[in-house]
Amino acid sequence: MGAAARAEPALRLDAIRMRDPFILESAPGGFVLFGTSDENVWGGPATGFDCYTSEDLEHWDGPFAAFRPPADFWADIQFWAPEVYSLDGRFFMFATLATSSRARPRGVVVLVADAAIGPYRPWSDGPVTPAAQPCLDGTLYVDDAGARWLVYSRGAEGTQEEPGTADGHMCAVRLAHDLRAAVGEPVLLFTASSAPWARPLRLPDGAEPPPALNLAKDPLFTDGPFLLRSPQGSLLMLWSSHGEAGYAMGIAESAGGTLMGPWVQQDEPLWPGNGGHGMVLRTSGGRDYLVFHGPNDTPNERVRLTAARIDGNSLRLYQ
Numbered sequence: 522m523g524a525a526a527r528a529e530p531a532l533r534l535d536a537i538r539m540r541d542p543f544i545l546e547s548a549p550g551g552f553v554l555f556g557t558s559d560e561n562v563w564g565g566p567a568t569g570f571d572c573y574t575s576e577d578l579e580h581w582d583g584p585f586a587a588f589r590p591p592a593d594f595w596a597d598i599q600f601w602a603p604e605v606y607s608l609d610g611r612f613f614m615f616a617t618l619a620t621s622s623r624a625r626p627r628g629v630v631v632l633v634a635d636a637a638i639g640p641y642r643p644w645s646d647g648p649v650t651p652a653a654q655p656c657l658d659g660t661l662y663v664d665d666a667g668a669r670w671l672v673y674s675r676g677a678e679g680t681q682e683e684p685g686t687a688d689g690h691m692c693a694v695r696l697a698h699d700l701r702a703a704v705g706e707p708v709l710l711f712t713a714s715s716a717p718w719a720r721p722l723r724l725p726d727g728a729e730p731p732p733a734l735n736l737a738k739d740p741l742f743t744d745g746p747f748l749l750r751s752p753q754g755s756l757l758m759l760w761s762s763h764g765e766a767g768y769a770m771g772i773a774e775s776a777g778g779t780l781m782g783p784w785v786q787q788d789e790p791l792w793p794g795n796g797g798h799g800m801v802l803r804t805s806g807g808r809d810y811l812v813f814h815g816p817n818d819t820p821n822e823r824v825r826l827t828a829a830r831i832d833g834n835s836l837r838l839y840q
Contacts (some may be wrong), residue, residue, distance in 0.1 A: 543800055615630075615631055617630075626648075756779065768794065
């Protein structure tokens with residue numbers, strides 16, 4: 522992880538306010554926690570991304586500044602959902618960023634660093650997601666042939682030129698091997714309405730959506746994708762939407778065993794309410810965890826860590 526002086530006494534996860542958590546095991550027994558860490562998560566101006574380090578997943582040191590935008594950086598609000606992967610001897614961060622000027626839609630960018638905790642610097646030339654569409658929550662998937670793909674969410678939010686769809690999309694686009702840009706056209710993997718458990722997001726009477734969002738009315742939405750293979754070879758996707766009890770997580774399985782699917786949704790959500798945007802941490806010590814944030818209301822979000830086991834075409838939780 523690199524040397525990092527302790528900024529504060531070790532913290533427990535319930536003391537760390539964070540949305541969209543992602544934990545990287547950067548070395549055996551060495552973990553780095555990333556997530557949406559700005560105090561003003563929905564507005565701005567944005568500060569950047571912080572991270573925390575741990576050797577036991579219980580006690581965390583930090584925060585450490587993982588990314589701070591350069592002075593002339595194009596994005597200035599709503600820095601969301603960083604995920605970090607070790608590739609080619611470096612560390613690559615995939616994160617969602619937006620601009621208050623609306624000169625370009627929200628999108629997923631790639632950042633790079635020589636150490637897991639950063640500092641990260643811009644790597645892609647702006648978003649690698651489609652230039653005309655607001656997109657968010659990019660996750661990396663490397664297929665059996667070694668091709669690198671970005672899986673991301675699209676829908677609900679739109680622009681004046683291209684309104685959001687009421688049925689959120691889960692999409693994929695192939696990336697260049699160096700991760701600097703997309704190659705080829707995006708592919709639709711599935712829609713939110715394909716999940717029997719997904720419900721429209723309905724705001725309370727009189728409530729208004731965040732001013733930076735141009736939402737379709739009562740949208741079904743997709744966010745927080747994360748892909749993994751079970752020991753039996755099934756390709757699974759953990760993803761989030763709105764269910765009967767609020768923000769929730771479900772699982773889809775690729776019937777064809779590849780990213781192109783077809784994707785089949787489980788009937789019931791894995792986590793039914795008030796928590797979501799999860800990932801699965803598979804440790805070198807042989808233990809697996811579901812990592813997510815809950816509750817979902819700001820500013821009460823906290824990182825949740827639940828023991829789990831990947832079993833065939835599903836994930837079993839031990840709460």
